[in-house]
Amino acid sequence: MKNVLCFGDSNTFGTPPLASLDEARRYDGKTRWPGVMRKILGHAWHVIEEGLPGRTTIRDDLIEGIHKNGRRYLAACLESHRPLDVIVLMLGTNDLKARFGAPPEDIAAGVDILAGIIAATPNLDRPPARLLIACPPPIRLVGCLGSLFAGGVEKSQALPPLYEAVARRHGAEFLDVGTLIEVSPIDGIHYEADAHLALGQVFAERVQALGS
Known part of the structure; x- marks a missing residue:
């Protein structure tokens, strides 16, 4: 059996579009994209879901908690789940929050640091895991999350290259990812169920190719 680790934020966790900040929901295992991918890949693959709402690349969040910093947890996560064959890394949306004031170049630098941690972590007796870096789609300033991400639209559009x-x-x-799906018009950050379906299908194809 091959192992694929999905390391991300609320859009890997499976948070649906939020109508208010009081909501606390999660798509079920068949709806969120790692679950869609799991079904397509079948029993030959073990899909490990490591999605944390609010997770950043390398930034301490003094409001939601420093445990949201992906850099602080990644090495332990890798060592806990190894050996790994493929790692899907999709982070950066939360780095767009206005309170961080991070330019696009700094957000990409955070991804670069995480990729370096992955490269430096031994994979037991296996070759290094193959890495798939996924750039989140551009955000929109709408709904209950709009003010938290003020100034983030243009930054998100600059991230892919x-x-x-x-x-x-x-x-x-x-x-x-922005070439495949769009964020929900409800909160401008999270994905509708049909977007998770489309994303899971593409990730399954890419992971299968990387693991062959």
Whole structure:
């Protein structure tokens, strides 16, 4: 059996579009994209879901908690789940929050640091895991999350070429998720169920190719 780790934020966790900040929901295992991918890949693959709402690349969130910093957890996560065959890394949306004031180049630099941690983590007796860096789709400033991401639209639109350059530097595969799906018009951050379906199908295809 091969192992694929999905390391991301609420859109890997499976948070549906939110009508209010008081909501706390999650798509079921058949609806969120890692579950869609699991069904397509079948019993030959073990899909490991490591999605945390609010997770950033390398930034401490002093409001939601420093445990949201992906850099603080990634090495332990990798060591806990190894050996790994493929890693899907999709982060950066939460780095767009206004309170971080991070330019697109700094967000991509965070992804670069995470890719470096992945490369430096031994994979037991296996070859290094193949890495797929996925750039999140552009956000929209609507609904209950709009003010949290003020100024983030243009930054999100600038990320794909920066992420692609990071992928090239690390010999990783790249996927521009914004060419496949759009964020929900309800909150401008999260994905509708049909977007999870489409994304899971594409990720399954890419993971299968990387693991062959």
